[in-house]
Amino acid sequence: MRLPAWAVPMPRRAPFAIWGGTPLSFANRGATPYRTSMETGTHPTLERGDIMTVALASGASTGFGRLTVEALARRGHQVFAGLRDIGGRNEKAAAELAAIAAAEAIDLRVVELDVTDQASADRAVAAVIDAAGRIDAVVNNAGMIFPGPVEAFTAEEAQRQFDVNVFGALRVSRAALPWLRRQGSGVLIQVGSTSSRVTIPYSGLYAASKAALAGLTEAWHHELAPFGVESVIVDAAPHSTNIGVNAVMPADAARMGAYAEGFGGFVAALSERQTQAPADPRVVSDAIVALVESPAGERPLRTVVAPASQRDAIRSVNTAATEAARAVSADMGVAAFLAL
Structure with missing residues (x-):
C-alpha cells in the first residue's frame, strides 16, 4: 500500500531494539490544571515544568478521536493519530x-x-x-454501532460489532502493554458508553460490546x-458524532x-x-x-460524561458496583488483589 509522505513510517528494526534508558515520568505532578474548551474556549499549552505525554489514539479520523488528538497536541503533547487506510x-x-499540525506547529502525527x-x-x-522512544497514554476510541433489535442480527454481524469495539481495544492495548509495564507508568483509556450500565432497546449489540469493554478495563x-x-x-x-452516520443495520430485512x-x-x-x-x-x-x-494514582476507574440526571444515575450504579x-x-479471599 502506498502511504502519503506525511504518514509516520513503520520502523525497520525490531521494536524492542531501541529500548534503553529511563523514560520520563508520567506522573504529570505539578502540571497546569486542564480547563476544558467549554470553559475557556481554548486549549492552553503546557507551561514550563509540565510533562509532555506521548499518546496514541485509535479512530482519530472523526468524532471523539479527532477532537482528542487535536486537543492533546494543542496542549503541547506528542500525539499519534491512529487511522485505518x-x-x-x-x-x-x-x-x-x-x-x-503544520499550520499550528503542533506535534500531531498520523499513523x-x-x-x-x-x-x-x-x-x-x-x-x-x-519516533518517540516511549508511549505514555493509549486512547482506545475506535468504535462502531449496530442499531436494531437483537434478533435481527446474525452471529457474524455480532462478531463484527465486537471485533472493533472489544477486540480492537484488546489488540491495541496488548501491543502497548509490554512497553507500559517496562516503563512502570502509563495509562490505558477506553472510550466506553453509559449503555454498558443501562441498556435501552435496540442497542443490544452495542451495549453488550461496551459492557465487555468495561469488563476488560x-x-x-x-x-x-x-x-x-x-x-x-x-x-x-450519546453525543453528536459520526458513529450514527456509519451505523450498520441488520442484513435480515424480514426479522x-x-x-x-x-x-x-x-x-x-x-x-x-x-x-x-x-x-x-x-x-x-x-x-x-x-x-x-x-x-498518576488520581485517575478514577470510571468517568461519566452525560447530562446531569443521567450522570448521577450512572454514578450511583458505579458506586454500588x-x-x-x-x-x-473479600468473601472470596482476594480483596488484596483489587485496586480500589
Whole structure:
C-alpha cells in the first residue's frame, strides 16, 4: 500500500531494539490544571515544568478521536493519530490532520492503525516507540454501532460489532502493554458508553460490546496496578458524532421488519430529544484530555460524561458496583488483589 509522505513510517528494526534508558515520568505532578474548551474556549499549552505525554489514539479520523488528538497536541503533547487506510478512505482526514499540525506547529502525527488487525496494532505502537522512544497514554476510541433489535442480527454481524469495539481495544492495548509495564507508568483509556450500565432497546449489540469493554478495563485496572500502569474508562452518553452516520443495520430485512413499528418510534423519540438538546462531543474529548494529564494514582476507574440526571444515575450504579466488588472479593479471599 502506498502511504502519503506525511504518514509516520513503520520502523525497520525490531521494536524492542531501541529500548534503553529511563523514560520520563508520567506522573504529570505539578502540571497546569486542564480547563476544558467549554470553559475557556481554548486549549492552553503546557507551561514550563509540565510533562509532555506521548499518546496514541485509535479512530482519530472523526468524532471523539479527532477532537482528542487535536486537543492533546494543542496542549503541547506528542500525539499519534491512529487511522485505518490512510492511503485510501481516510486519506483526506489524515491530510487534514497533517495540515493542522503544520499550520499550528503542533506535534500531531498520523499513523496507520486498523484495530481489527493485530499486526497493524503492533506496527502502530512500534512506530510510536521508534519516533518517540516511549508511549505514555493509549486512547482506545475506535468504535462502531449496530442499531436494531437483537434478533435481527446474525452471529457474524455480532462478531463484527465486537471485533472493533472489544477486540480492537484488546489488540491495541496488548501491543502497548509490554512497553507500559517496562516503563512502570502509563495509562490505558477506553472510550466506553453509559449503555454498558443501562441498556435501552435496540442497542443490544452495542451495549453488550461496551459492557465487555468495561469488563476488560476493570480487569486491567486491577492487574496492571502492581506495574504502575493505570486502566480507566470514559462512559459517554450519546453525543453528536459520526458513529450514527456509519451505523450498520441488520442484513435480515424480514426479522428487522417485524420490529419496524417499535424501532421506528424509538428512533423518532430519540432523535427528537437529541435535536432539542444536542450534546457537544467536546465534553468527552475534554474528559479524555483531563485523564491523560491527571497525576498518576488520581485517575478514577470510571468517568461519566452525560447530562446531569443521567450522570448521577450512572454514578450511583458505579458506586454500588464498587461496593459489591469489595464485598465479593473479600468473601472470596482476594480483596488484596483489587485496586480500589
